[in-house]
Amino acid sequence: MKRxxxxxxxxxxxxxxxxxxxxxxxxxxxxxxxxxGNEYGLGNITKGNTAIVAEIxxxxxxxxxxxxxxxxxxxxxxxxxxxxxxxxxxxxARPALSTSVENFAQYDTIFIGYPIWxxxxxxxxxxxxxSYDFSxxxxxxxxxxxxxxxxxTDQQITLTCPNSKILQGFEIRGVTAQKIPRRLKxxxxxx
Numbered sequence: 001m002k003r004x005x006x007x008x009x010x011x012x013x014x015x016x017x018x019x020x021x022x023x024x025x026x027x028x029x030x031x032x033x034x035x036x037g038n039e040y041g042l043g044n045i046t047k048g049n050t051a052i053v054a055e056i057x058x059x060x061x062x063x064x065x066x067x068x069x070x071x072x073x074x075x076x077x078x079x080x081x082x083x084x085x086x087x088x089x090x091x092x093a094r095p096a097l098s099t100s101v102e103n104f105a106q107y108d109t110i111f112i113g114y115p116i117w118x119x120x121x122x123x124x125x126x127x128x129x130x131s132y133d134f135s136x137x138x139x140x141x142x143x144x145x146x147x148x149x150x151x152x153t154d155q156q157i158t159l160t161c162p163n164s165k166i167l168q169g170f171e172i173r174g175v176t177a178q179k180i181p182r183r184l185k186x187x188x189x190x191x
Contacts, residue, residue: 026107026108026109027063027064027106027107027108027109028061028062028063028064028107028108028109028110028111029063029064029066029101029104029107029109029110029111030054030057030058030061030063030064030065030066030110030111030113031054031066031067031068031101031110031111031112031113031128032050032051032053032054032065032066032067032068032111032112032113032114033050033067033068033069033113033114033115033121033122033124033125033128034047034048034049034050034051034054034067034113034114034115034144035048035073035074035076035081035115036048036076037074037075037076037077037078037081038076038077038078039078039174040078040146041146041174041175042174042175042178044076045178048115049115049144049172049174049177049178050113050114050115050142050143050144050177051067052177052178052180053113053142053144053172053177053180054111054113054142056180057111057113057142061111063109063111064107066099066101067099068097068099068114068124068125068127068128069097069098069099069124070095070096070097070098070124070127071095071096071097071098072095072096082117082118085117085118085122085123086118088122088123089117089118089120089123092123092126093123094123094126094127094130095123095124095127096127097124097127097128097131100131101132104132104133105133107137108137108138109137109138109139109140110134110137110138110139110140111139111140111141111142112125112128112129112139112140112141112142112157113141113142113143113144114141114143114144114153115143115144115145115174116143116144116145116146116148116149116150116151116153119148119151119152120151120153120156121143121153121156121157126160129157129160129161130160134161134163134164135163135164136163136164136165137161137164137165138164138165138166138167139157139161139164139165139166139167140166140167140168140169141153141154141157141166141169142169142170142171142172143169143171143172144171144172144173144174144177145171145172145173145174146173146174146175147173149171150169150170150171153169154166154168154169
């Protein structure tokens with residue numbers, strides 16, 4: 001029962017946050033990085049944790065959804081993925097991206113979603129942040145994690161995009177994100 005109330009509280013935060021932002025003027029972009037495959041504590045997932053949350057935010061805000069995709073996909077095997085992620089962080093790598101946002105200048109508010117890898121954003125997210133001019137834009141960071149929360153990534157984004165306004169970000173545990181679609185169906189919120 002306690003888990004159900006925690007779940008409802010998380011949905012309430014996401015839904016109310018989305019409604020508040022959607023009343024703001026300007027266009028909204030919901031950019032996210034996510035991966036599928038073997039996930040620590042969850043087993044094999046077919047939809048990434050961050051992708052699930054990003055889709056809900058886009059739906060609630062009317063924002064356009066954009067997936068940050070590296071040219072070279074990360075391995076589906078968790079251990080192999082963590083080796084690459086660790087190496088990329090240590091070298092401050094900036095993996096090339098296979099996707100780009102058309103007419104980025106049209107967006108006023110950008111939600112940026114990512115999993116926490118080694119206490120930070122995946123390096124592909126930094127590639128994205130460094131590829132566009134965020135001057136004067138509002139950025140809302142959100143992450144999925146296994147227990148670390150935002151892990152100061154909001155501060156790193158502030159350093160990377162110093163001429164933007166960083167709004168308060170939010171976090172959700174990956175295991176909770178995986179339960180959202182099933183719980184919404186169980187509670188007859190979606191069909």
